[in-house]
Amino acid sequence: MINLWQLFWIFIKVNLLTTSGPASVGLLYQEAVGKLMTEKEFVEAVGFSSVLPGSDALQLAMFVGYRAGGVPGALVALLGSILPPTILILIIVSILRFISGEAWVGNFVRGLAPAVAALMVLVAWNVFRGEAGETITWFTVIIAAGAMIAYILKVPPPLVLVVAGVLGIIVLR
Template sequence: MNLLSLAWVFFKIGIAAYGGGWTIVGIIKTEILGRGWITEAGFSDLVAISQVTPGPVALNAATLVGYRLAGIPGAAVATLAVVAFPILSILAATSLLARLGKARGMLQEALKTGTIALVAMTLWTFLPAAASSWTSGVLAAGAFALAAFTKTHPLFIILGAGGIGLVLSLLVP
């Protein structure tokens, strides 16, 4: 793994990283899987771990993917590369954007269009995993119902499903 191409990919991901973790996870997935750097199952594992470790999910995912691909140097490079553009743009444009006033509302509305599209893409790329087995389908549907219609914290949903997976692995070897 070439550290420079790792840095470039994560820098690019950072530029479009609007709207929170799941947008970024979707872009990381398409960029990394598209290059054949990591397998589908390997990536799902990394995202599951990112969810249950402290810190922003997108950062955790970047650190883990970097680590898998190139060890600790890879982890450092991916983490710094994914935050490089956000850091620079905040340094350069905070006072400018703060002065935009009403126009900033329009910008944020327009960003919602792109963000919803990217979350839809993330969902699309994860759907085959949900359809891959009965257990996955039921867990995904249950998670959707709990997260969409109740105030259950996502962490409990993830840990609960992990617990179910653990028990099943002991019962059905």
């Protein structure tokens, strides 16, 4: 069982160094896989947290925290996930009241978008490849293509994940 302070600081770090829920998955992947859980468990955690209603990032934190330290671990991970953005948003809102008319603020936000997108693509590629860079199978290609088509058709993501999971049960027996 991991020290609860270490778990708390992992989630403080993840939530201080990333700009959003999806971007935090990449850093949490680096922090958790191999130390707190296996890659397979992490992928399951991401899948389950995406299917359930509510904040994916908080559910993922609780899942990883529970895996690492039971109920106390889940609560510590949740606190480590909530504390940084809460404090930061209070500070940022106070500052934005004074600089809201400045053009550089909008440019800063537009500059973040491609970096976040690139990080999400890299995490997706690592998950798509599998644990030891194993060969991509026809099944993974079909599931990925189907998920992309479903996204374009605006199918709700939880439904896409449930169907992909059911197909995994059926096809990969």
